[in-house]
Amino acid sequence: MYINLGGQPAMLISAAFALNTIGQFALVALLATFLLSRVVYHCSPVLFNLLLVCLAATVPQYFLMYAGQIYNPNPPAALCATQAALVEGLHCAFAVVSLCLVVEYLAESHTISSKTTRVRYLKITLVALPYLTFLPFSLGVGAYGVSHPGDVRHMPNDLTCTLQNRTLITGTRIVIAILVIVTLATTGPTVTTAFAVIHTLTTRKHLFCKRLPPPSLSRVARIASFALFQATLLIFNVLRTYVASDFLRVAYMVLQALTPLITALNFGSKVECYQAWKSAAIGLSRDWFSKRSCQGTSTADARQEMRIVVDKSVSVVVD
Structure with missing residues (x-):
């Protein structure tokens, strides 16, 4: 089944599954930090949505592993169709x-001029747009898989069930490629605008006019690096689909397994998150030591009470 994944394919599959699980825990920790921490004051709803979509995308990739069908060339048709539909929809x-x-950052930095109400509606649209994209692609692939169960198969050297229809697969890849290219094309002017605004604010301090708010260069760098990583992942995905190469299969499997961990590290490597984790670790350690000290004190008190009871129970009988 996995004859082209090296001499020990089981170890490679287990390593990919372990990396994916570690990334899932990292994403859950980052989402919990954004939700519960008092140190992280601002969390973009679109960024939170990105982490949530990334976490959701890591689950259906290993449906066959969860169901114990990873080495079965003919898994159940319903499981195969469900996995293919969810994977294609979540990729889009x-x-x-x-x-x-990227669009949210351009709106917040007023590169896209709009009113406050329009910005509010724009954020709602940006939050809902990934799910509105997921539904048609997922439902379309799922409907095709139900009507043509023979075209959804667990192919050799692949961890997921895939749709064996070149027209639909090519259309999905074209849509994803257009989205990634637009993201990269928009990220370039975003970086240029950020540096230009920083230069304007530092060289014209006494200019009395309405300026743009100072952009966060670290935020721009995170968005740009994530877009580049996503483009790399897309390139490997397209190449492994149309080029029969063992290296491309293994490289894409490793990159896909590292996606949740890289996403969590890219957007979670901030001072606010470090402070939140540090304060949480200090609080947990204090609670643990206080519980240990309370347990030790209660044990000592119990021993002292036992001694007192024993001493009181001793009586002297005089003939």
């Missing part, structure tokens, strides 16, 4: 949500 949603992140 994942490409859309990164573009939404």
Whole structure:
């Protein structure tokens, strides 16, 4: 089944599954930090949505592993169709949500001039757009898989069930490629605008006019690096679909397994997150030591009470 994945394919599959699981825990920790921490004051709803979509996309990739069908060349048709539909839909949603992140930054930096109410509606649209993209692609692939169960198969050297229809697959890849290209094309002017605004604010401090708010260069760098990583992932995905190469299969499998961890590290490597994790670790350690000290004190008190009871129970009988 996995004869072209090296001499020990089981170890490679287990390593990819372990990396994916570690990335899932990292995304859950980052989402919990954004939700519950008092140190992280601002969390973009589109960024939170991106992390949520990335976490959701890591689950259906290993449906066969969860069901114990990873080495079965003919898994159940319903499981295969469900996995193929979710994977294709979430791939499109994942490409859309990164573009939404760039558009949100352009709106917040007033590069896209709009009123406050329009910005509010724009954010609602950017949050809902990935799910509106997921539904038609997922439902379309799912309907085709139900009507043509023979075209959805677990192919050799692949961890997921895939749709064996070149027209639909090519159309999906073209849509994802357009979204990634637009994201990269929009990220370039975003970086240029950020540096230009920084230069304007530092060289014209006494200029009395309405300026753009100072952009966050680290935020721009995170968006740009994530867009580049997504483009690399798309290139490997397209190449492995149309080029029969063992290296491309293994490289794409490793990149796909590293996607949640890289996403969590890219958007979670901030001072606010480090402070939140540090304070949480200090609080947990204090609670643990206080519980240990309370347990030790209660044990000592119990021993002292036992001694007192024993001493009181001793009586002297005089003949």
